[in-house]
Amino acid sequence: MTLQQQIVGNAMQMAVCTLNPGQTVYCEAGKFLFKTANVTMETRLGGPGTRNAGAGGQGGGAGGAGGAGMGGFLRQAMGTAMQVGQRALAGESLAFQYFTAAGGEGTVGFAGVLPGEMRALELSGSRAWFAEKDAFVAAEETVQFGIAFAGGRQGMSGGEGFILEKFTGHGTVIIAGAGNFIDLNPADFGGRIEVDTGCIVAFEEGIHYGVQRIGGLNRQGIMNAVFGGEGLSLATLEGNGRVILQSMTIEGLANALKKSQGGDKQGPTGGLFSTHAG
Secondary structure (H helix, E strand, C coil): CCCEEEEECCCECEEEEEECCCCEEEEECCCEEEECCCEEEEEECCCCCCCCCCHHHHHCCCCCHHHHHHHHHHHHHHHHHHHHHHHHHHCCCCCEEEEEECCCCEEEEEECCCCECEEEEEEECCCCEEEECCCEEEEECCEEEEEEECCHHHHHHHHHHHEEEEEEEEEEEEEECCECEEEECHHHHCCEEEECHHHEEEEECCCEEEEEECCCCCHHHHHHHHHCCCCCEEEEEECCCCEEEECCCHHHHHHHHHHHCCCCCCCCCCHHHCCCCC
């Protein structure tokens, strides 16, 4: 069942979803905007499918039904605890909100937390999608939300790239970012593009993510790091697949707000001398 959704707005977009009777969509806590009265709302710690997991044993036949139910309950509890622990480690919301239409079609709206665009991605089950932390807004219940780690060395030098959101399954997932979006395929640019680590919104499975140092430990490399505003590293994206970039970084927005309030301490050099709040 395809999710009917419409992205509306300009500077700060919203997603308005029309739910068929019985259809469920979930969002990260804090992204809900509005709903019609016939749409129920439920907050859960677990991801999609946790509400009814383990319930099969309750209504099963005589012979071991209780044991199966208790085993299912324990497996479910452990799975939920692992999910919550991963999200806590990643700095994500600990709970999801689920919305289900009852007694007819229902409408529910979602919004991001930064000025910028939203995008609806359609998952066919053949390829996962990876997104920057906090990009997730909402998805159908048939889409699984997970946390992926890009690796120790990349994480230490790549900032936001260390922790990624991962979406698998079938259905629609809605993501948001800052500023305007541009869609690229590294295969159209010789198979590789180099990007400011804060500008990556999402990319398809099959794209290889990495981090590289800007220049060497020489005069030009130091000039790039100190005066270029990028720090020491750039993200690299290689392969054949869809990549979504954003024109604004959270760090850039934070520095602009601090500057307008007279609190900017970055000065003209940027880069290593930036003192933005972490």
